[in-house]
Amino acid sequence: MANQDEVNRANLSGRVHPSQRFAVLGWDFWPSLVIVLACSWVVGYAYKRAQDINMLSEHNEFIKPVSVFDDLLYLIPVLLPIAWFLRVCIRRIVEVSRGRLDVIGGRTHDVGDRRKTPVLPQCPLVLYTTYSRGNNPYYHLQAGGKSHAVDRDMHAKIKPEGNNTAFVTPITKRLINVAPSP
Structure with missing residues (x-):
């Protein structure tokens, strides 16, 4: 733990003290990051499965080819949390990297x-x-x-x-x- 006088001197100069980085990120940064990663994995998995189905449809006439962009409507409930929580994460990371107060x-x-x-x-x-x-x-x-x-x-x-x-x-x-x- 840092000395409070040292923290106050850093803050009075308009800078974030290194011991305050987790306070800048906040408790909601880590769940937001997990949601972004999980939703990104779901989109990547859906894209990979669509590619696999398209490869199978070339050899079998009963399998209909799939386009990820045709089924974008189904991906909106996954893309919206990615966009929102990615915004939250980026804003917090920018604040920590700038280090200004x-x-x-x-x-x-x-x-x-x-x-x-x-x-x-x-x-x-x-x-x-x-x-x-x-x-x-x-x-x-x-x-x-x-x-x-x-x-x-x-x-x-x-x-x-x-x-x-x-x-x-x-x-x-x-x-x-x-x-x-x-």
């Missing part, structure tokens, strides 16, 4: 309970809390016009009603780190 700094306004204040003020950073049915608190930070879920460790680093800096990925707008401003 957007730095959003300023005074953090702590609203507290969102139920008491349904409209959030227009501040650079807004911290608020929502509650589950069991009254468990969930912390959120609005930075750059998007609301991000904040875990307890990151919430402990935020200075309410103080100056903080949020670090967000430029493409997917994923919150990577929050640090008190110097």
